[in-house]
Amino acid sequence: MKRGWRAALAVLLVVFAFFAYESLRLSLRDALGPGPGFFPFWLSVAGGCLGIFLLVRPPPDVKSETLQFELRPVALVLAGLVVATALLEAIGFRLAMLALLPYILLVLGARNWLAIGVCSLAGSFGVYHVFSGLLKVPLP
Amino acid sequence: MEGLQYLASGFAAALTPANLTFAFVGCLLGTLIGVLPGLGPAAGTAILIPLTFTLDATGAIIMLAAIYYGAMYGGTITSVLINVPGEAASVVTCLDGYQMARQGRAGTALGVAAIGSFVGGVFAALALVMVAPPLARFALSFGPPEFFALMFLGLCLVTGLAGQSLAAALLMTVLGLLLALIGIDPVRGAPRFTFGIPELYDGLGFVPVVMGLFGVAEILLVVERPFHQLVTTKLSGLWPSAGELKRSGGAILRGTGIGFVLGLIPGVGAVIPTFMAYIVEKKLSRHPEKFGTGVIEGVAAPETANNAYANAAMVPLLVLGVPSSPTIAILMGAFIVNGLTPGPFLFKERPDLVWAVIASFFIGNVILLILNLPLVGLWARLLRLPYQYLCAGTLLFCIVGAYSLKGTLFDVGVMLVFGIIGYLLRKLGLPLAPAVLALILGPFMEKSLRTSLEMSAGDFGIFVTRPISAALLACAALILAVSALRLTVLKSIRGGTS
Numbered sequence: 001m002k003r004g005w006r007a008a009l010a011v012l013l014v015v016f017a018f019f020a021y022e023s024l025r026l027s028l029r030d031a032l033g034p035g036p037g038f039f040p041f042w043l044s045v046a047g048g049c050l051g052i053f054l055l056v057r058p059p060p061d062v063k064s065e066t067l068q069f070e071l072r073p074v075a076l077v078l079a080g081l082v083v084a085t086a087l088l089e090a091i092g093f094r095l096a097m098l099a100l101l102p103y104i105l106l107v108l109g110a111r112n113w114l115a116i117g118v119c120s121l122a123g124s125f126g127v128y129h130v131f132s133g134l135l136k137v138p139l140p
Numbered sequence: 141m142e143g144l145q146y147l148a149s150g151f152a153a154a155l156t157p158a159n160l161t162f163a164f165v166g167c168l169l170g171t172l173i174g175v176l177p178g179l180g181p182a183a184g185t186a187i188l189i190p191l192t193f194t195l196d197a198t199g200a201i202i203m204l205a206a207i208y209y210g211a212m213y214g215g216t217i218t219s220v221l222i223n224v225p226g227e228a229a230s231v232v233t234c235l236d237g238y239q240m241a242r243q244g245r246a247g248t249a250l251g252v253a254a255i256g257s258f259v260g261g262v263f264a265a266l267a268l269v270m271v272a273p274p275l276a277r278f279a280l281s282f283g284p285p286e287f288f289a290l291m292f293l294g295l296c297l298v299t300g301l302a303g304q305s306l307a308a309a310l311l312m313t314v315l316g317l318l319l320a321l322i323g324i325d326p327v328r329g330a331p332r333f334t335f336g337i338p339e340l341y342d343g344l345g346f347v348p349v350v351m352g353l354f355g356v357a358e359i360l361l362v363v364e365r366p367f368h369q370l371v372t373t374k375l376s377g378l379w380p381s382a383g384e385l386k387r388s389g390g391a392i393l394r395g396t397g398i399g400f401v402l403g404l405i406p407g408v409g410a411v412i413p414t415f416m417a418y419i420v421e422k423k424l425s426r427h428p429e430k431f432g433t434g435v436i437e438g439v440a441a442p443e444t445a446n447n448a449y450a451n452a453a454m455v456p457l458l459v460l461g462v463p464s465s466p467t468i469a470i471l472m473g474a475f476i477v478n479g480l481t482p483g484p485f486l487f488k489e490r491p492d493l494v495w496a497v498i499a500s501f502f503i504g505n506v507i508l509l510i511l512n513l514p515l516v517g518l519w520a521r522l523l524r525l526p527y528q529y530l531c532a533g534t535l536l537f538c539i540v541g542a543y544s545l546k547g548t549l550f551d552v553g554v555m556l557v558f559g560i561i562g563y564l565l566r567k568l569g570l571p572l573a574p575a576v577l578a579l580i581l582g583p584f585m586e587k588s589l590r591t592s593l594e595m596s597a598g599d600f601g602i603f604v605t606r607p608i609s610a611a612l613l614a615c616a617a618l619i620l621a622v623s624a625l626r627l628t629v630l631k632s633i634r635g636g637t638s
Binding site (some may be wrong): 004006008012016019021022023026029030032033034035036038039041043044047048050051053055057058059060069070073074078079081082084087088089093097100101104105108109110115119123127131135136137138139140 | 189190193194300304305307308309310311314315317318321327328330332333360361363364365382430525526527528529531532533535536539540543544547549551552556558563564565567569570585586589590594597598
């Protein structure tokens, strides 16, 4: 876990450095008092100090535990979500979900075709009807 | 007594057919969310926010509050039937609840949990009615320095009690605060950290962010380690016997007190009251050795404390505008989405809404009692739902919720990005609660800080020369010091035993 922890802290330190840099570009003080950069600048400094402290002295469970990932199912689910999101406005909610739901169910190991079909239809056309038609919540 | 007068008008508003329906649907959906393993109250409340978009503010908050305490109860059912807590607060219920189920007394365990939850919830709501008006009046005298100190204290409480590392919790708080500052500067109107993206001028949407951090991240974790469970327990005899009720009575009363008092303190979370109620019962019992083998007090006390906590946790939110847990922060987000800012001014400006919501707590508790006793069998059947369908349904609701907030794909993208961030943070053991609370309190904290400093011409002494803000800041410092000390002692004990 130590390597993952260090990588995460390194990313956070970059984020804090970015916020600090951008805050300095905004004014820290102006005629009325503290400027728009004041609060974020000092927060970034505090975040940076905490990040460095945790790099030097990580919590005990970081030293003892190992970080384990099951990347394949996570990556497949995320890929499906990204594609469905990209297509959402182009092909509409109903078609995007009609494609996404059976994909997710199959990736996760569902094999009952009838249940997959019913779930996909209910989750696409059914949900669209409930939200757009009944609840008046606009969907693409 | 003024609270009771306001409450009467609140009941008049909450008992309209529409609001009763919202409370009923909220309790039903909340229990459903609580029953389904893998979805806690925070994720459940977040993904169901879109259902309330077209409702008026009162109806929306009533429904979301009902979802919240419904989910808190729903977790009990899985704890008793399959030894899997639906949410963290139900962990302790597994100890005796599941043992009761193995002895064929699952119905009794669920029955006493429902009764305890009802009593705890109603008493906590009554205490809320008594406490809220004077506390809100007192808070009306707060200026920007006091509000800053109060929010700082709230964050310190949550940070001090989150996780095994104070530094890691503080890091998450700072990250949450920084993310909250993205958008137009509330005082000067200058865009900050927006990369020129117009969608970021309004800041990161709270709803897509929490849907990502809790909903999507939770599903990614479930996908990694799928669960397959079977309900083998038969349900019969939901109503406890007279002897069992008598033995539960004291546990229910003590659980109510513990849950209510701890619910008033931001950051305590629902786990501590339930464990404390259980420990107190074990200490007071003539047969402490029987705890863990299926004693009814072991279910009654934590379940009562859980629901009393859930209702009492509304006090800091409604009266002071300080959420005490991620789920309550999500409820605060729902207030803000509806153009309302929880806090003492809400009592002054929208008493109709506040008291209707408080009255709905009583109604919700009655609905939960009526709903849960006869429907336990149905909830048990739901546990046979394959996890694949649960995951697909949750992701579907997340997409609908994120998109429908503003009708833009950008929010769906934000949700996915924060889903990945939440998944990685959870894998690394970094606490999400401080980040979520900081995310919602950030803009208010910054505004209070800067207004205070403008009042004092840049002099930070304003925070220590005003007695209330000085006292609140001293409490915050004390809490951080005690938390650091507690963790150091725990570390040295672990070091000594290993």
